[in-house]
Amino acid sequence: MTNNSRHASSYRDPSGHVYVENGIIKRVIFSTYFSQYKALQNTGFFQKAFQHQLLIPHEELKVSETEIHIQPTQIPFITYPYEWSFQQYKEAALLTLKLQKYALQHGFSLKDATAYNVAFFHGKAIFIDTLSLDFYKENTPWRAYKQFITHFLGPLVLAKYHGADFLKTMTSFIDGIPLKLLSSLLPTRTKLNPFLYTNIHLLARYEHKHQEENVEKRKQATLSKKGLFNIIDSLYNYIKKIKLKEQSEWGDYYQKTNYSDTAFQQKSTIINDWIQQLNAKKIIDVGGNDGTFVRQISADITLALVGDIDNNAVNQNYYLVKKNKEAHIIPFTIDLLNPSPAIGFQNTERFSFIKRVANFQPDVTLALALIHHLSLTGNVPFENSAQFFASISNNLLIEFPKRTDSYVQRLLNAKAEFKNHFEHYQIENFEKAYSFYFELVDKRPINDSERVLYLFKKKK
Template structure:
C-alpha cells in the first residue's frame, strides 16, 4: 500500500482512478464500471480503436494494488513519455484532438456505446499524433438520453478553436483559466458579430447559449436524441471542425531563420557544431528551448527518441506541428510554452496538473540564441538561468551571444544598459558552478560561442 500513489487529478470519476506504482501508471477499474467495461471489450470497440492507434492500449491485470473493496480489475496502459496539457497545445493540435474525440464518439455509437465526457484532458500526444487515454470514458448508449458531453465538447474544443480563428491563436491560453471549457456566455460576447453569419457558429454557440439560459430559468430537461440525430450532429461537428483554418500570420519569430539571423553561413556553422555534439552524446530526450521554426529540433530528432520543442510564438509552434504531421516526424512534440513563464501547477490543491518544469526532466537541453533574450530582454540573472537549466538536464548545449553582437546592440538601443556583468567570462564562471564545460566553439565568423556542458554531480 505504501508504494501506491493515486494521481492527484484522478478523483472525480467513481468508475476508477489512475495511480503510480514503482514508476509506472496504472488504472483501477471499480465494480460500478464493470458492465460498461465489459461492453467496451465485448463490442469490439476497444480492439478497433487500439488497432487504429486512437486509444491507448493496456494489459489487464488481476491484481488489487489498492486493496480496495470496490476493485474489479487493474489496467497497465502503454506509458506516455511526456504529458502535456491542452493550454500548451497549438491550434492544430487542439483541432486534431477535437477530430479524434468526434471520430471516437461516432465509432462508439456504432458499437452501442457513447462518450460520457469530452474533455481535451482525455487526450495526449504520442509519436506525433493524438491518442485517447481515458478508457473509462465509455458507457453503454441509451437512446432515450441526449449526449451529456455535448456542451462540454463545445466549450472545451469548439469555443477555443473559434476564438483562434476569429481573434488570435494566443487565446488558447484561456484554457488554463477555464480548464473545464470556456463558458458559452463568454464566447457569445468575445466572438465578433460577423461570426453569427456562420450557420455552425450560430447553432453551436449563440443558439446553444440562448437555449441553455432558457433551460436554466425554466429548469427544463433536455430533449432526447435518437441515434440517427446524434450521428447527424457528430457528422456536422466533424465537418465544422475540419473546416476551421487559421489566417496566415507573420511574426518576428516565424521567419527567424529566413530574415532575422545573421546569415545562412552562421546557421550552417551552428548546425554543424550542434549535430556533431549530438552524434557524440547518446541521449533519448531533448528539450529545445525557444525552438522558433524548429530547425534544430528537427536536427535533434534524428538523434533522440523524443524532442520537446517549446516556444512562446503560437504560429511557430503551429507551423512546426503541421510540418511534423506532413513529413511523418513522430519524435518532435511542439508545445506553446514561454520559458520565462512556463506552465504552473494548477487544479485542486495545485496538484491536478503539474508544472512544466516539474514534468520536464530530459537528457539534454538546447538553449540556442536565447541567453540574451532571457538576461537582457527579461532581466533574468545569469545565475538563475544556470540554476534552472541544471534542474532540467544532464547535458546542455547553449549559445552565448555577447554585447558586441548586432542583435544585442539592437536590443540595447531600446533600453538602458544595466548589465555590466553580462560577459562571456561571467557566463563561464557562473555556469561552471553547476556544469562542467566540455567544449567551447566560436560560431563561424561571428562573436557568438557554443558551449557543450555536463551537469556536475
C-alpha cells in the same frame, strides 16, 4: 517497495481512477463500470479503436469481483491543452469527434469530452481516458456536448478571432471556457453564422435560461441518432476548416535567422558532435523554433521535446512531424518567462511544466538563440537562468550571442535610454555566472557569426 498512489487528476469519474505504481501509470476499474468495460471488450470495440489509433491501447493486469486493473501504453511526456499549437488543438478536437462517431456506430458514446482526455504520442493525438466510453441510449442527446463546446470549439473559435495566444488562457479554465464568457467574447457578427449561433450563442442562452431548473427535466430532452450524427459531422466539418486569421494555415512559416549558411552548417555539426559525445537519448530544446536544429541531429534520439513561445513555429514543427511521420518529436508552446503552472484542485491536478520536465529527466537541454531573449527581453539575470537550466538536466548546450550580434543590438536598442542598464550583458559575465552551477566541457565560436556555443556539465 510498492508505491501505489492515486493520480491527483483522477478523482472526477466514479467508474475508476488512474494510479501510479512504481512509476507506471495504471488504471483501476470498479464494478459500476464492469458492464461497459466488458461490452467494449467483448464486442471487439477496444481492439478496433486501438488499431485505428483512436484510443490508447491497454493490457489487462488483474481481474477480481470488485476491481479490474489495466495498464495503458505509457506516454513519456504529457503536454496540456494550453501548451498545444492551434493545429494540435484542432487535431485533439477532431480526434474526439472521430472517436465519438465511431463509438456511436458501435452502440457506445463518450460520456465526457474534456481536452485533458487527449495526449500527443508518436506524432499524433490519441484519446487516453479509456473510461470515458459508455453505452449509447437511443434518442438521447450527447451528454458531453457542452464539454466539447467549452473545451474545444470555444477555444478554437476564440483563437480564430483573437489569435492563437488565446489558447494559453485555458490555464484559467480547467473545466472549459464558460459559455456566457465564450459567447460575449465573440464578435457580434458570429451570431449571423448559423453554425456558431446555434453551437455557441443559442447554447449559452439555453444554459442561462435553464440553470435554475430541476435536472429531472433533462429526461424531456430527446434527440434522434441521425440528429446526433448531424451535430458531430457538422462540428467536424467546421473545425477541420477553421483557420487563424493571423496565419495562412501551415507550411509557409519562415524561420528568420541572422547568420549565414556556413554558420548554420557549423552550428549543426557542433551540436551533432556534442549530442553523440553525450550519448543523449532524451532531449529538451526549450527555444526550438520549428525544430530545425533537432532535425539536424543524426544520432539516435528516443524523444525530443521541442518547445517554443511562438505558436506559429510550433504549428510548423507539428506539421513537419506529421508530414515526415516523426514519432520521436513532441512540439509544444512554452513561454519560459512564464511556464505553465500547476493547476486544479490543490494545484495538483495538472502538473507544472517544470515538474513534468524534472520527471522526464532529459539527458541534455538545448538553449539555442535564447539567452539574449531571457536576459534582455525578460531581464532575467545570468545567475537565475543558470540556476533554471541546472534544475532541468545535467548537461546544457547553450548558444551565447555576443553583444555585437545584430539581434542583441536590436534588443539593446529597444531599451532606448535604459540601454546602459544592460552593460552586464557580456560574455565574461555569462561565463562567470554559469560556472557557479556548471563545469565547462567545451566551447566553440561559430565562424562567420557573433555567436559562441557552450557545452556545460552540471556541478555535483
